[in-house]
Every structure is written in structure tokens, then in C-alpha cells.
Amino acid sequence: MWEERIQKVREWIKEKKADAVLVSSAYNIQYLTGFIGLSPYEREAFCLVDGEKTTLVVPMMYEEHARSLGKQIVLCIDGERKGLLPLACSLLQGKKIVLIEEHVLKHTEYVRLQQDGGEFRSAELYIEHLRERKDDHEIALLKMADELTKTVLQKFEYMLKTVDYTQFSELQCTDMLRTMAIEVGGDGLSFDPIVASGVGNSQPHYRTSSKKLEKNGVILVDVGVKYHGYCGDLTRTFLVGDVSDEVKNVYAAVEAGHDACVKQVRIGVTGAQLYETLYSSFRESGFLQPMPHSLGHGVGLELHEGPHLKPSAEQALQKGMVVTIEPGIYRAGKFGVRIESMRVIE
Amino acid sequence: MWEERIQKVREWIKEKKADAVLVSSAYNIQYLTGFIGLSPYEREAFCLVDGEKTTLVVPMMYEEHARSLGKQIVLCIDGERKGLLPLACSLLQGKKIVLIEEHVLKHTEYVRLQQDGGEFRSAELYIEHLRERKDDHEIALLKMADELTKTVLQKFEYMLKTVDYTQFSELQCTDMLRTMAIEVGGDGLSFDPIVASGVGNSQPHYRTSSKKLEKNGVILVDVGVKYHGYCGDLTRTFLVGDVSDEVKNVYAAVEAGHDACVKQVRIGVTGAQLYETLYSSFRESGFLQPMPHSLGHGVGLELHEGPHLKPSAEQALQKGMVVTIEPGIYRAGKFGVRIESMRVIE
Secondary structure (H helix, E strand, C coil): CHHHHHHHHHHHHHHCCCCEEEECCHHHHHHHHCCCCCCCCCCCCEEEEECCCEEEEEEHHHHHHHHCCCCCEEEEEECCHHHHHHHHHHHCCCCCEEEECCCCCEHHHHHHHHHCCCEEEECCCHHHHHHHCCCHHHHHHHHHHHHHHHHHHHHHHHHHHHCCHHHCEHHHHHHHHHHHHHHCCCCEECCCCEEEEHHHHHCCCCCCCCCECCCCEEEEEEECEEECCEECCEEEEEEECCCCHHHHHHHHHHHHHHHHHHHHCCCCCEHHHHHHHHHHHHHHCCCCCCCCCCCEEECCCCCCEEEEECCCCCCECCCCCEEEECCEEEECCCEEEECEEEEECC | CHHHHHHHHHHHHHHCCCCEEEECCHHHHHHHHCCCCCCCCCCCCEEEEECCCEEEEEEHHHHHHHHCCCCCEEEEEECCHHHHHHHHHHHCCCCCEEEECCCCCEHHHHHHHHHCCCEEEECCCHHHHHHHCCCHHHHHHHHHHHHHHHHHHHHHHHHHHHCCHHHCEHHHHHHHHHHHHHHCCCCEECCCCEEEEHHHHHCCCCCCCCCECCCCEEEEEEECEEECCEECCEEEEEEECCCCHHHHHHHHHHHHHHHHHHHHCCCCCEHHHHHHHHHHHHHHCCCCCCCCCCCEEECCCCCCEEEEECCCCCCECCCCCEEEECCEEEECCCEEEECEEEEECC
16 A cells, blocks of 8 residues: 555655655655654655665664565654654655755744755645545545444434433543544544533634533534544534524525535535535525635545645545535624535545 | 834934834734734734834734734835735835835845835844844743643643553544644644654644544654743654653653753853754763754744754843743654753743
8 A cells, every 4th residue: 555655756756856755744654654653743754765675764863664664665763753853854865856845844944954055845745635535545544534423423313312412611622532533443533622512602613622412403513523633524413402593594595505516525526616605505594605625635544634625615526536525604702603524525 | 022122123213214114024023013813924014103003904814813913003004005005115104214125025026125225234133133132022922931831741641641642643633733723722732733753743843634643753743832922832742652762762862961051041042052952961871873853943023933952053042031942863764853941041
């Protein structure tokens, strides 16, 4: 599997008439080598792929894990993390044209790379685009992550129906979700989940608080179980206790919009078309509000990856892509409703 | 508090003879505005500080939260996240010299900024350096995060002593720690905790697995409780069941090294001096192994921040800094021992 991916990268390097690519994105490195657990935020590794070998540059503290990945990987270990980039630069000696990830490298890193000479060209989003179309192995893992997330949400809904939920704070609920994710066999969660009760859930990216769940109204839960490094991502909005007609109407509108989009998601459809479908469904329900966030996104090793479903997206969905569909309507200071599903394009 | 911080930034802008600074780091934005919850990885906001005002540029989904921060913040909202940078650029019109965070900006973002003309200069690590010396409010929060983390570790140790821990997997233990963090009043955890039993803990950044805890040997726990956005960070290595003399000797050496360093941490001491102390203590215990990771790091809004305690660090510790001390000795394929504390320099 890794060899197949590396092979594609090698062919692309050849096409670009380059000698190598220096991979900097933690997710791209994971995709090409199987190295799980690199921080996407702190620079903890580089990976150099050329026509013959794949060289992983990691700090000493990752040495044992890196060596366990197999013998196709040549390692260069450096005691201090600050030394990774100079070490990567030294690997580039003698290579004429190197592709680099300009969208991942910090500007200061870019400047350091240039120091030693050589010609650099943009790798653009080649590996990210490769990652957009999942292979069978990845689709199986993503379907499992999705199944496990559904199970967790069912358990959570059962809790809401059977116990006095007003005894729990939102934070306690996120903690419950995490415990459930491990119980059902996941690695844990794909992201800090959102549990928003009452006023808070009018903010699409609400910060979960220690406030207790309110008896009446809306409880929005956005959660994903991670499975073998792949991210689940689902949102359910539960209506609990006494619910106003306004809430019910908004819920019905979001549900109708969600269902219409999910029905339409298939090979060849664009983000722009999905937005048309959504807004036409919203209009039928009597709502004219534009979405304050995008309608959906690709999901895989990374929670948010390509393809991005935006109003301007003219790119057609392709076989093997895995996307979320997550329409929402939010009433500032009052409440919000979002429903999100994951769909494999096949 | 925010005004005081912004005021310092304004004075620095003046000193640098610039018109404004464009802040891109999620942590720096949080430090200057109080906006909690921005992803440190995906670019979700920019903050422009000039002589008169502080302008926060956030996508529409953060509008409600951003507005709640108070009226000193002028907002520019943009529906699609891709539009944030062009929007930030438009705010720069008419400003001659703008300081930018070249170590935070991706190279592609840097190139986009240059497109519209104007002169850019490096902000270097000014705000990061400002953040290194904590004010009283921050120190109180960090001490609380540290206290809560200690409490969680005590609870965990009590569990190890009173129940059959071999029934729990490492992942279930991390989940327990998270539940405890919320029980004791924290926001949650500062990072995905490490619980490593048996062979795994010879890797300093071990990836916690679904393997059950082993009856005999070493259980390494690296965990931090987050409190009001500030990160706790502690490591304890518990010796359980039958323990070999080799393990006991390594433990004693790490403990002696840890205690010697903690005793020495005060105003004026450098990272280099602390390493000398550590290695001299290791030598006294009969160990010559170099550390595979740094001896410690600053901690605050960010888990790893300045000052970084490295063998080459000649910078003297200053009043208000908060650092971890975390020596460790690792025997590849066998076991590892690390002990970590947090210390306020006062």
C-alpha cells in the first residue's frame, strides 16, 4: 500500500522533471509512510522522496517508532528538533530540482531552504489531491469510523431519553462521548467534540462549557470517532423537552436541506450544484438565510481536507472521495440546528 | 489586561517605526484578544493591531463569539475561510510598514501579502517573547492548572494501588485521566495524554494503544489539565508489581537528576547550566546516556513555548517564566522513565 503511493509520487516527480520532493505536511507524511502521531502544528518531521528511496527525518525521540515502519525508510535522527530543517537541507545536496510544499512550509523555513542553493519548485497540492480519492483500504476504515460514530451518537441519544440529562454539563457530555468512542473500539475522537445546549448552539463553532444541559430546546452534538488514524465526523441536533414551533420549523428545514443534498451527492456533482439544491430546499421551507460555514468537506486522515464544498466549487466529485454534508441554520443569541452526514462517492 | 498587552504591542510597533502588526498565530491572537478556541493548525483568524485599533478578522461562523469579546475589537467577517487573507490584505491598504509573523505565515500566505505592495518587516518572535514572562493573572491560572494536574495524577496513582489495573487498556487510562480532569474542575486536557506500559514506554513520544496495562514494571503517564486556556504538563513514572533492579536504578537516576535540576531552576540560570547539572547527576548515578528530547520548555497558552531548555540555551531564566523540567532515560525495546514538573520562576 505504502509502496503504491510512493510509486505514484515518484512518477509525478519524473513528470515534473524534478529530482525529489520534500514532504513537510504531517498528514502527507503519514499517508506516504504510515507514521501516525506527528503533530500537524509543530514541525516534527520531513520526508524526502526521490527516484530510489524515501528518507524520513525525525527527532531522536521518534527513532524507535520510525524504525518500526520498515526497511524502505532510511532514517536521519537529530537530537534537537531545531536541527531537523538543516538536516533535511543536507539531504538535498546534489539534487538539482526539488519540489517543496509552499502551502505547508513556514516562510522562515522556505528562506532557510533557499540558503544552500538549488532550484525549488512548488509541489502544489499534488499529495493532498492524491489523498482526496481514497483507496479501498481507506474507504473501509472511513466507513468503520462512520459506523462507530453513529453508534456513539445512538448511545448518547439513549442517554438523553433514559436519564435526567440536566444533571450533566456540556463538558461532561463531551467526556462521555470520548469514553463511548473507546468503548466501541475507536482510537479516540477525531476532534474536540461540540456539545451545545441552549443559547450557545447558535454559534456554529461553539466552545463547549461547564454549563449544565438545559431541559428544553436543542442539544447540538458534533463528534467523530477516529479509527486507525481515519476521522469520523457527524452532527446531530437533538430536540429535548418542550420545543417551540420556531425550533421545530428550523429543524425541519435543515433536515429537508440535508436530505436533498445527501440524495444528490454522487460522481460528477459540484459544490456549486449542492449549494443550489440546499438553498432551493431552504427557500421551499421558507428560509432565506445563507450558511455561515461551508456545506461540507472531504474527510480522511485529516478532519478537513479536499474536496471543499463551497458555493464557488466547480470541481466535480469523483469516485473514492469521501465528503461530509452539513447544512445548518443559526439564530444568533437563540439556537442553532445542524445535521451532518458522511458520504462515500462510489 | 488585554489593553495592557495591546499597549505593549503598540509601543513596540512605534519603536520599530512601523504602522501595524498583522498577528497570525492563534495563540498570539488569544493572548491579545482573549479569543479562545482558534485552531493552531488551520488558519482561522488574523488580528491587525495599529496605533488606534485592534481588528479581528474571523470567518462568519466565529462572529458571535468574536463580538462577545468587547468593543475594542472591530470585526470583519467573511463567509468563506479562504477569504480571510484577502480581507486582511484589504485592511493593510494605506499602511506603509507592516510587521508580519514570518515564522507563522505559510510561504504561500507570505507571497499573497506581498502582492498588494507595501513594505513588510519581520515581527520576529516579539509577541512570543512577551508571552514568556507571565503576568500575575497568568501565573495564578498556571498554578491552578498544575495543582489540578497533580490531583489527577494522585487519583490515578490511587487507582493503581487499589484496583486490578491489568483490566484497563492504556487508552482506557487516558480516558480516565480526561474524566478526572473535568471532575476536578479543568477545561479538559492540554494534550492527548501518554499512558505507556511495558515495552512502549521506551519511546519518549509513545502512541498510547489499546494494549492492557502490564502487571509488572513501569507505567509512564504524561498528562496536563487545561485551566482557563492555560496548560498543565506533568509526567510521573509509576513502578508497579515486581520491578527489576535495572528499572529501580534508572528510576533513581532520573529522580536524582530531576530533583537536582528543580533545585537549581531560578532567575539567571540557563538551559546549558541545567544540562550540566543533569548530566553531572546522571554521571554520579552511573549513567552516560544523552537525553533524546529537550530537558524542558516554557508552558502557558501553548503547551510548548519559550523558553526552550536546550543544551545550547544561553538565555537566562527571568522572573515570571514558567517552565517544565523533564529528564528521562530510555532503554530501547525495554522501558523508559521520565519525571516532569512545572516551575514558576519567581
